[in-house]
Amino acid sequence: MRPDALRRTTAIAAVALAGAACAPVTPAATPARLSARAQLRHTIDSLVDKPMFRTAEWAVLVVDPARNDTIYAHNAQLLMIPASNMKIVTSAVTLTQLGGDYRYLTTFAAHGPVRNGVLQGDLVVTGRGDPTLSDHMRGSAQAAMGELADSIVAHGVHSVTGRLYSGANNFPDAPWGEGWAWDDLVYDYGAGVDELYYNEGMTPTVVHRPQGDTTMLVTSKDPTHDYLLMLQQALQQRGVRIAQGVADSAISRDTVRQDTLFVYHSVPLREILPALLKPSQNQIAEIFLRTVGLEKTGVGTADSGLAVVRRQLTDWGIPPDGYILHDGSGLSRADLVSNATLVRILDVMRANPDFPAYYAAMPIAGVDGTIRNRMKGTPAAGDVHAKTGSLQWVRSLSGYVTDANGRQLIFSTLANKWTTPSDSVTHTADLIAEALASFRE
16 A cells, blocks of 8 residues: 555544544534535434434444545444445455455366376365356356366366365365354355355255255355365266266375366456455355465465454554454354444555455445345435445445545444334435435535
8 A cells, every 4th residue: 555545544544433423623614514514414313313213223434535534423433243244344355465366276187197088096176265156157157167077178088087076175164154143054145165166155956846856056065075066067967977976075185196187267356356245245255254364374264364354454553442353244243343444444445456346346326236226216326335234133334425526435334233124224324325425515
């Protein structure tokens, strides 16, 4: 980061983290400007202080980063369950640590000689967490796997006398995030992750019924094993037989030489970001967390990734009492983050060389992602770029909005523990964003 950018964002952090109840003193403010700001504050206060929210906690922070100006603050330092606003943290740190050009590499190797089309040994696949082999990113995960099988055949392998196995246990810890509820694990958003990963952790399974067999997608209990099974199936469809089938787990390299057949490169990280942020995809976030751990510490665990995240947050001037982190996606209810932390991260990212990609990857109000049906027909539509978050009794919306003066503001709204219908909480966050899009002073 440039020194001048660092000084500016550090100043923003000082204002935001102080949780100022009102804007800092600015020189020669006109009555009209004060009146417009006072009216905005009154509007937001009236929204979050409604009697139906008497049991709820609201935290709201709005800043003008270019002017080092806090426009509105309410409970800005309060630690709140962020839900998927955790993905702001994970994606920002990953992009900063690895860069937008980073690509996931998957290596396909022969563990034994290849003679006359026969691999006399094992076929080895070594993954590092590539999350892109999915229906969502490739149109058809099955067809994408078929392309990998075609490449194996093109490199002269037409049968294998040994096994198909994983060459390294690069993500050695539990496939799920710490604090995930057990009853979430059967749903697509609760699927686990691993170093070899197929279709966002959803595996086709044949269900036998009296009226006929049906193929359903179910969450994978062993993502690496299921990836290899899908590769074996794709190879079989091309006439390639794996004599000894898929090995049960990753096998360490031994004295027999491995010859690389080819290395598959994913699309760059900046092109993966929309698949994470727009639909709020939990598994890509968890893979990102383990990836920064693997790349920066040599250990692809959530704990090592969290250590990297905490170091980065410290480098950004965020105090350790501004967050408590347990996973990368926000599915854990043990995560706690303040508005001030989120706003600081969003501000720092404006100086990142890949900010245009980061900004574009955010859901856009009334256009795409998780807010495609929100704020339509308002000044916020097409303007607000913001990340949502949703768990039971948790709603969040944080990101960027351009006001009526053409200034880019950063805002964060977090709500926890209400008893009113959840739609009223979501609508209130939208009304705040709409007020900011219309704000003129």
